[in-house]
Amino acid sequence: xxxxxxxxxxxxxxxxxxxxxxxxxxxxxxxxxxxxxxxxxxxxxxxxxxxxxxxxxxxxxxxxxxxxxxxxxxxxxxxxxxxxxxxxxxxxxxxxxxxxxxxxxxxxxxxxxxxxxxxxxxxxxxxxxxxxxxxxxxxxxxxxxxxxxxxxxxxxxxxxxxxxxxxxxxxxxxxxxxxxxxxxxxxxxxxxxxxxxxxxxxxxxxxxxxxxxxxxxxxxxxxxxxxxxxxxxxxxxxxxxxxxxxxxxxxxxxxxxxxxxxxxxxxxxxxxxxxxxxxxxxxxxxxxxxxxxxxxxxxxxxxxxxxxxxxxxxxxxxxxxxxxxxxxxxxxxxx
Amino acid sequence: xxxxxxxxxxxxxxxxxxxxxxxxxxxxxxxxxxxxxxxxxxxxxxxxxxxxxxxxxxxxxxxxxxxxxxxxxxxxxxxxxxxxxxxxxxxxxxxxxxxxxxxxxxxxxxxxxxxxxxxxxxxxxxxxxxxxxxxxxxxxxxxxxxxxxxxxxxxxxxxxxxxxxxxxxxxxxxxxxxxxxxxxxxxxxxxxxxxxxxxxxxxxxxxxxxxxxxxxxxxxxxxxxxxxxxxxxxxxxxxxxxxxxxxxxxxxxxxxxxxxxxxxxxxxxxxxxxxxxxxxxxxxxxxxxxxxxxxxxxxxxxxxxxxxxxxxxxxxxxxxxxxxxxxxxxxxxxx
Numbered sequence: 082x083x084x085x086x087x088x089x090x091x092x093x094x095x096x097x098x099x100x101x102x103x104x105x106x107x108x109x110x111x112x113x114x115x116x117x118x119x120x121x122x123x124x125x126x127x128x129x130x131x132x133x134x135x136x137x138x139x140x141x142x143x144x145x146x147x148x149x150x151x152x153x154x155x156x157x158x159x160x161x162x163x164x165x166x167x168x169x170x171x172x173x174x175x176x177x178x179x180x181x182x183x184x185x186x187x188x189x190x191x192x193x194x195x196x197x198x199x200x201x202x203x204x205x206x207x208x209x210x211x212x213x214x215x216x217x218x219x220x221x222x223x224x225x226x227x228x229x230x231x232x233x234x235x236x237x238x239x240x241x242x243x244x245x246x247x248x249x250x251x252x253x254x255x256x257x258x259x260x261x262x263x264x265x266x267x268x269x270x271x272x273x274x275x276x277x278x279x280x281x282x283x284x285x286x287x288x289x290x291x292x293x294x295x296x297x298x299x300x301x302x303x304x305x306x307x308x309x310x311x312x313x314x315x316x317x318x319x320x321x322x323x324x325x326x327x328x329x330x331x332x333x334x335x336x337x338x339x340x341x342x343x344x345x346x347x348x349x350x351x352x353x354x355x356x357x358x359x360x361x362x363x364x365x366x367x368x369x370x371x372x373x374x375x376x377x378x379x380x381x382x383x384x385x386x387x388x389x390x391x392x393x394x395x396x397x398x399x400x401x402x403x404x405x406x407x408x409x410x411x412x413x414x415x416x
Numbered sequence: 417x418x419x420x421x422x423x424x425x426x427x428x429x430x431x432x433x434x435x436x437x438x439x440x441x442x443x444x445x446x447x448x449x450x451x452x453x454x455x456x457x458x459x460x461x462x463x464x465x466x467x468x469x470x471x472x473x474x475x476x477x478x479x480x481x482x483x484x485x486x487x488x489x490x491x492x493x494x495x496x497x498x499x500x501x502x503x504x505x506x507x508x509x510x511x512x513x514x515x516x517x518x519x520x521x522x523x524x525x526x527x528x529x530x531x532x533x534x535x536x537x538x539x540x541x542x543x544x545x546x547x548x549x550x551x552x553x554x555x556x557x558x559x560x561x562x563x564x565x566x567x568x569x570x571x572x573x574x575x576x577x578x579x580x581x582x583x584x585x586x587x588x589x590x591x592x593x594x595x596x597x598x599x600x601x602x603x604x605x606x607x608x609x610x611x612x613x614x615x616x617x618x619x620x621x622x623x624x625x626x627x628x629x630x631x632x633x634x635x636x637x638x639x640x641x642x643x644x645x646x647x648x649x650x651x652x653x654x655x656x657x658x659x660x661x662x663x664x665x666x667x668x669x670x671x672x673x674x675x676x677x678x679x680x681x682x683x684x685x686x687x688x689x690x691x692x693x694x695x696x697x698x699x700x701x702x703x704x705x706x707x708x709x710x711x712x713x714x715x716x717x718x719x720x721x722x723x724x725x726x727x728x729x730x731x732x733x734x735x736x737x738x739x740x741x742x743x744x745x746x747x748x749x750x751x
Contacts, residue, residue, distance in 0.1 A: 112447055112469055117537070131469075133706045134447060195703065202452070364743070368530065371468045371739030373706040404706030408699070408750050415743050 097286050101251040104146050109135055113259045118369050123389045126396040130256055133378050133404025140252050140402045141172035147248030149176045157182050161237050162229040164221035167196030168330050168403045169239040174203035187225040189217040193407045216334050240276030241337025250282030256398055257290050267295050269392055271381035271399040274299040274308045275331040277340030284347035297349045300380045302328040308336040309351035317341055330377035358383040363414045375406035432621050436586040439481050444470055448594045449705050458724045461731040465591055468713050468739025475587050475737045476507035482583030484511045492517050496572050497564040499556035502531030503665050503738045504574040509540035522560040524552040528742045551669050575611030576672025585617030591733055592625050602630050606716035606734040609634040609643045610666040612675030619682035632684045635715045637663040643671040644686035665712035689718040698749045710741035
């Protein structure tokens with residue numbers, strides 16, 4: 082599926098802060114919670130940005146809202162179509178409901194039930210996709226494309242889109258505001274990466290705001306580490322996708338074209354984590370911070386637990402998003 | 417055990433806001449999360465004050481910190497002793513660690529392991545109490561008294577203390593600040609009640625700030641509803657304590673003397689919830705809000721689900737505290 086790169090990506094700080102100002106009144110300011118355990122582990126400061134508490138339980142609501150707010154009026158009336166494994170679906174559905182814009186979603190049939198329920202709860206029309214070839218994301222993408230054509234609706238890409246990048250950048254800007262209170266610089270920022278809009282937005286925001294003092298990390302699940310491979314090779318690469326994976330929100334095989342362009346320019350670094358490490362991180366978030374994280378939301382914590390020496394003595398912020406996990410799955414993760 | 421009512425309780429607004437200013441830099445501003453499901457249920461607004469995300473996972477840190485900050489220097493040096501079923505223990509331990517004040521705690525041997533671990537993590541000296549007569553709280557209280565005498569340390573009561581009330585009032589003041597953003601008045605505030613310092617502080621703060629426009633509710637677990645009985649009778653009454661109960665933080669049989677004095681003066685209302693209702697509320701907090709709540713932290717949500725008609729069309733805030741629950745117990749609650 083082609084991405085939706087209709088415009089040049091603006092990197093001026095004013096564009097990003099302007100976007101944040103535009104969506105600020107609709108989004109939740111999510112808390113930045115210190116993890117005493119991980120701070121001790123790295124002999125520094127580990128702060129967890131709990132985007133699992135964002136509206137619809139993930140940062141995706143921010144980008145979706147900004148995207149819809151800036152749609153021309155005619156397109157707003159005709160509605161939008163998108164495919165998503167779940168968190169973008171719920172975020173887009175909630176944003177559409179808020180703004181009165183019809184939303185039609187294509188979701189993989191094996192997406193977590195809670196994510197499908199969330200999207201329907203916010204009045205979206207949901208079509209389930211049962212195909213898995215070439216990948217479940219790409220099959221759903223092709224179906225969304227066909228629906229958009231037949232409904233004369235606007236097709237949105239779930240992550241490869243300049244306006245999504247700009248919307249997601251608000252997470253990093255909010256972190257910067259909160260860190261002023263702590264009077265500490267953010268030396269490392271860890272982002273969970275599926276298609277890469279969050280890490281692209283974050284690295285743009287921090288480049289503008291911190292004069293490059295922050296190392297931004299793309300953290301991916303093993304076997305689905307297309308961004309990591311692409312950063313190593315300096316060009317778009319595809320992961321195999323042939324490992325079992327609980328991180329259903331991070332299963333894109335390739336990074337978005339726009340996202341990779343940004344992450345290469347801004348010098349984003351890469352890390353991967355495995356299933357066992359992610360499970361341990363979900364348990365830590367539960368027991369220390371009283372947060373419910375889905376596996377995808379815990380990869381940043383897992384990365385710190387995997388390689389604490391990389392962050393020794395530093396101030397590290399990890400974005401924990403999302404928190405949408407089926408009850409039965411969460412029971413398994415804790416057991 | 418006698419309460420620690422050394423001073424007259426000040427009810428001037430300036431005292432409460434002054435206390436909040438004093439502790440503000442140490443405590444977390446916890447988020448106020450809208451529950452779409454419960455808002456729909458009452459055809460109004462239900463906002464959840466997630467004090468489960470406070471430092472040590474409960475509002476108790478606020479009162480404990482204020483109490484220790486205002487201790488005379490000599491007493492700070494000699495340290496403090498207290499008994500607690502868990503959340504006050506962890507809050508006091510963390511406050512003591514922060515301020516360099518030695519803390520010795522007596523906890524029931526059957527307190528959740530996570531609460532005992534939390535207290536020890538923050539460097540408190542913890543003694544487990546194996547007695548359960550006349551009640552586990554009172555047995556632990558007697559042991560704490562003996563330790564304080566032998567150690568020449570200051571004995572603190574876990575809830576019946578004017579300065580704790582003043583410290584806990586900061587939760588309601590913070591809610592009022594957050595509601596200005598929503599431009600809505602708080603028409604009902606629901607507080608979980610064990611000994612009653614939170615509901616006492618909240619009702620004082622709201623009386624001062626909202627000119628009595630807010631109904632404040634003391635929500636208790638059935639069988640442990642000493643505050644409800646006392647409010648009905650207009651005098652201190654004792655609950656039977658003879659029902660099985662998951663709300664380990666709310667098992668005090670009688671309200672604190674100081675707390676009851678305030679709640680009678682300010683016209684606090686009462687509700688009780690049963691075990692099944694609490695379990696449903698824990699599940700709702702998990703599935704809708706991605707919050708981990710211990711049963712005691714979910715009684716306010718349970719009260720809304722039990723009697724939505726009482727809150728029809730109104731703006732309701734419920735304080736969700738705490739979030740400290742053993743992993744195995746949480747698995748049972750979700751299963």
